[in-house]
Amino acid sequence: MTDASERSAAKSARIGAAMKLLDTRRGRWLVVIARIVVGGVFVFAAVPKIVDPHAFAIAITNYHAVPDVVARVTGAALPLLELLVGIALISGVHARGAAVLSAGMLIVFAVALTRALLLDINVDCGCFGSAARSEIGWDSVVRNIGLTALSALVALSPDVAWRALLGAKQAVAAS
């Protein structure tokens, strides 16, 4: 077996072990909590942006990272995607797919925040629209990384539906 294939096999084994761990009773509860936390943050962040897309578009332009047309389109469209991802995570319908998207969005946000911080751009975060104005800081980056980790947990879990909890309880009762 080559080194590359050995590494690939070891990686698959690690992912398999993590998935097995998430399939235990505690693991399933952890995934449910992760879903609710990330989903709740996404819904909480999306609603004020949907109410006031103008403020969100301006918050995007303040990062000086994308052309105005991208800021305008993103300002109107992204909050709906965030809301849908949040609802999917909380409801458990397509939650793993939603977790992949939430992780992707959170990584993009973290990169934008880091870039602004490194350039010393004094900018309002825009993270929660006009509901909670706050200057950007490394705490925002850490929060995004934490939420990305929780999203990854949901995406890796074998079964994220609410029935998974019921199944876990039945399994415990049977044992």
Added chain:
Amino acid sequence: MKRLLIETLRVLAIGVALGVAHGVVRGWPELPAPTAAATTCGGPIAEQPRVAWIRCEEALPLASDASVAFVDARSAEEFLAGHVTDAISAPIEETGVVGPAVVDALRGSRIVVAYCDTTSGCARSTRLAGLLASAGLRDVRVLEGGMPAWLENGYAAEAGP
């Protein structure tokens, strides 16, 4: 893995479709037109935010509008000697930054008008306006001619804190 990819693409497709529909129905958000660029004076802003100029005669009716705030970029001493009625002091040259208290006080304002004297072509007020715009304030303008022009026109001013 295939199921995960399908789920992801489904959520993405529905989310993008909803987002585009939202933009089409409510209209894509308009951004303030770019006009004057703020001077950075070697400050922390790497790129120039956009602020607009406003003439004295345009600013006068706004002075009586409660949703419009005037902010004075000059030194505290110059502010005490005389400023636009109800203006907020933000001595940019002394502090080099805009304090969170000033930004918070201006958050609820529909329009913020920054002014100074006319030194170096309103350098302090354009820098202050740039910082305020970067802090997320929507409509920040710089008063042409600054405080001297305001006084020359005989518009309302007051002395003291």
